[in-house]
Amino acid sequence: MAVSKPSIPKGTRDYSPQEMAKRNYIFDTIRGIFKLFGYLSIETPAMENLSTLMGKYGEEGDKLLFKILNSGNFLKDIPESMLTEENTNALIVKLCEKGLRYDLTVPFARYVVQHRNEITFPFKRYQIQPVWRADRPQKGRYREFFQCDIDVIGSKSLLNEAELIQIVDAVYLALKINVLIKINNRKILNGIAEVIGESDRLIDITVAIDKIDKIGLDAVKQELSGKGVSEKAIEQLQPILTISGTTNEKLDKLREVLTPSPTGMQGIDELHTIFGYIDAMKIEQEIELDLSLARGLNYYTGAILEVKAKDVEIGSITGGGRYDDLTGVFGLKDVSGVGISFGADRIYDVLTTLNLFPESTNKSTQVLFANLGKAEERYCLPVISRLREQGIAVELYPDKVKLGKQFEYADKRAIAFVVIVGENEMQKGMLTLKNMKDGTQEEMNINQIITKFT
């Protein structure tokens, strides 16, 4: 075997123990709250049939799927002519039956349809797994990253929307991140498009509206105009986009404008109901009705939400909404769902920037037993077993090397205490406990050690 210089594919990452501890702090916090609200965990395979994935994310998405080469003689049954053509798409589906999942939403929809007879509806599930996209890697964009999705499927109740907002509130309170929760409703956006007479341009309008924060009102108007939206419609749109006041004031004003659109009015009613629930739930983080919030994905049909960290300049850290027909593409019609996704990588960055990871994520082993030789090892082993029985995380340094080197190990591993046992201690039946921070030493018996660390 030739020696190869070790590296990993671009856009992927190794997670060191320190990073794992921090990531697990995020996942454990989120998972704990999901469970408190009765959500259940599922996992799906990394590989899906390419037929499950293709066509679900648009033409661009198809290109960004990682495809897995068929095993065995993959050229068999492929006509030679196909191999010399430039049309690689037709060839891909011959060469590859499987692909890596691109998100958790499509596999979840597939799961619900495939297992519909085993599932108890309403089905409240969460899923925390990696996804893969052949995007061009750049700062903050990876080819392998974790998604953290939570959905309720099979219930149209707006309590679900409110509950997801409550979960967002609970998660960010637990993580100590101040956030702004922005809410809107696709039906209101549809109503607006309808009222201004541009119903067939809903996508253009919402995509443009989505950019209002980033590029400003004028640029958005220009973009709409460029897309063929009439000047009259753009003028009608403007006051709606710049509406202000409290949530109730905004909803009241909207109600006036959207009276001609039943869809729009329904959207307003929905938000009214959701805000009513939120009041009763005593949400602590700031919530805002934001009519410029559109979110790009086409499958949303009702309430949509997005969460921003207040103290760090970064994109949305959580987002989602109501979708009325996610499973239709797999043959199960009229199953309504609502879900949100937590962006673990961005949350990680926010916690790092604000220095909010708790001290405990930097700790693992509580006590290191120094190794002074064979006799001392034998003396320490039963003591160590007793400490572990009490739930204390303990290591025995495996080699008899210089004490200085063992202390260095403790320092680098952020182990705060070292137990030293030499002849003196063995004779007395005691243990010397060294505090690595201030260097002080104290002779203790095993029960005193147990008391100190439990």
Add this chain to the structure above:
Amino acid sequence: MAVSKPSIPKGTRDYSPQEMAKRNYIFDTIRGIFKLFGYLSIETPAMENLSTLMGKYGEEGDKLLFKILNSGNFLKDIPESMLTEENTNALIVKLCEKGLRYDLTVPFARYVVQHRNEITFPFKRYQIQPVWRADRPQKGRYREFFQCDIDVIGSKSLLNEAELIQIVDAVYLALKINVLIKINNRKILNGIAEVIGESDRLIDITVAIDKIDKIGLDAVKQELSGKGVSEKAIEQLQPILTISGTTNEKLDKLREVLTPSPTGMQGIDELHTIFGYIDAMKIEQEIELDLSLARGLNYYTGAILEVKAKDVEIGSITGGGRYDDLTGVFGLKDVSGVGISFGADRIYDVLTTLNLFPESTNKSTQVLFANLGKAEERYCLPVISRLREQGIAVELYPDKVKLGKQFEYADKRAIAFVVIVGENEMQKGMLTLKNMKDGTQEEMNINQIITKFT
């Protein structure tokens, strides 16, 4: 979009909430013990460069790697002549730069070399992640499955071997599985091969020895003979294989036979030391020196171990050993390590067969609040928030449907208690708690509910 019938690639699995709870019980138990012993978690990407993986698992292993088709125009730079040849191996490395990891050992070796300047040695790490193999799927063999590895790298101390046995003991005590821990040493096997004059046939001999339990002594002798091992050597081998007595008796007898082989004698000394440590550690599960234990992998160089469940007929559920040069292939020489791998799927099967999963893995939500309408929802929401603040997992049924349907939901979800709030309860400021098991109902106030569930 055409409607496609949902399915997943053969050899892969969806994990339902019930399965997830059971799997997490296994992983959480194992992880908790790893941490108690000071092991640190790392994760590596699912995709590795194909150059990292190829040639590490033999010719057959190369075939079983899942390869990922290059993005973009993957036919560019491939000469037409290559596409019409039958030699697909040369073509694969042109079509695919990346592959899915096949185990956790090679990625770990790559990780150690790549990050050697950040790692504190001895490096005690664990890693629980899925691996992928394009094996022919069959009962109990999957194309995606989890491995659960724990290794110490950068220390030659035999304390590490003993500690891993201690961890095996702790894990299976916690899981309540009775096991037999079999131990051997590759140096002893080398010594045997040396003494019988068949040193260059070590692999043949160990592979054959590995089969002694399955096919019996006669068949093994026949197999060795078929591989060209001399009749004289096979006769010399026989008494060693059928050695009996206590561990110390076995070691003493071996010492006589292996006196001419320094390697063999070193193997005996190593086991002697390890068994000495084990005595001091008070291992509770049964441990046996088993000279027929060989393990297939070529990279083991010292102690090897394998664990079998006593009460279920199934293959090894944990195995591993000492390897002296795992990282050499990536350019870092002379780094010794020792590690074991827990087989999560087989452990799952053992726990299922013996009905050993704790009752708690079947539970999630503690209390379901029935939904009797808008006013009742408003009444319940702050109550539910207070219960969750106390760490009680609570759900509010999202829709006002017939109570019977809500009870059915509780039953199917194994939720043991339902709180019912109607006009009567709202007037009195009370809650009715229904026990779903015996059907009894009790009127309680919120504090009584909190006391009951915390």
